[in-house]
Every structure is written in structure tokens, then in C-alpha cells.
Amino acid sequence: MKYKENTITIGDFKRKFDFNIRKVVETRGYFVILLSIPFDNNSIDNIYGINESSLKLWRVERNNEWSGLPYENMNITTDGNIFATDFYGRGVLIDSENGRILDRKITK
Numbered sequence: 001m002k003y004k005e006n007t008i009t010i011g012d013f014k015r016k017f018d019f020n021i022r023k024v025v026e027t028r029g030y031f032v033i034l035l036s037i038p039f040d041n042n043s044i045d046n047i048y049g050i051n052e053s054s055l056k057l058w059r060v061e062r063n064n065e066w067s068g069l070p071y072e073n074m075n076i077t078t079d080g081n082i083f084a085t086d087f088y089g090r091g092v093l094i095d096s097e098n099g100r101i102l103d104r105k106i107t108k
Helices: none
Strands: 003-006 007-009 013-016 022-025 028-036 047-051 055-057 071-076 082-086 090-094 099-105
Touching: 007 022, 007 028, 022 071, 028 071
Parallel strands: none
Antiparallel strands: 003 007, 007 013, 022 028, 028 047, 047 055, 071 082, 082 090, 090 099
């Protein structure tokens, strides 16, 4: 796997996104991708996952409990899920196999 700007390459497979890739982590057979959203754009839900064997793509579930800011950072948890935060320190636990939000909390 490699990525440059807005494109990730997995073997012969290439996927272009609308925005540059900020970070990619690998967990539980998935590459989880955090996109870098420009300040002048109101896009949210900027985390995607691609299964490394079937190349199935998911997008993080919409977080309807907090108004829309893109995610700024993400890390792998000890159980292989993803913990992502926005600019205000609001965090979500994301299932790394399907993008569903499992839990929410304030981190600041």
C-alpha cells in the first residue's frame, strides 16, 4: 500500500478521493484513511476504510449527535477499532470493519 496526495494504491487497485489523504492506518485487514479537509470546505465524514483483500470500501457513519466538523486525527485502539477526534476534541469510536460509530465522548 502507498498513497500520495489524494490517491491510495493497493497492489494494482487505485482509489482517488476528492481531498488529499492525511493519514492511513492498517488494522483488522483494513486500510483506514483520514482525508484532509480544507478550512473553506464543509465536507464531513472524512474517514474511509478499504478491505485489503476484497477492496470493499466503507465511509464512516454520519455523527448526528454533534454538528459537522471533519475529523482531524485518528488512532488504532487496543481492540483494533479506530478512535477519531475533531478540532474541538470530540471523539468517536469507529468499528474498523464497517465504519459504524460505536461510542462518543469529549476528550478535552
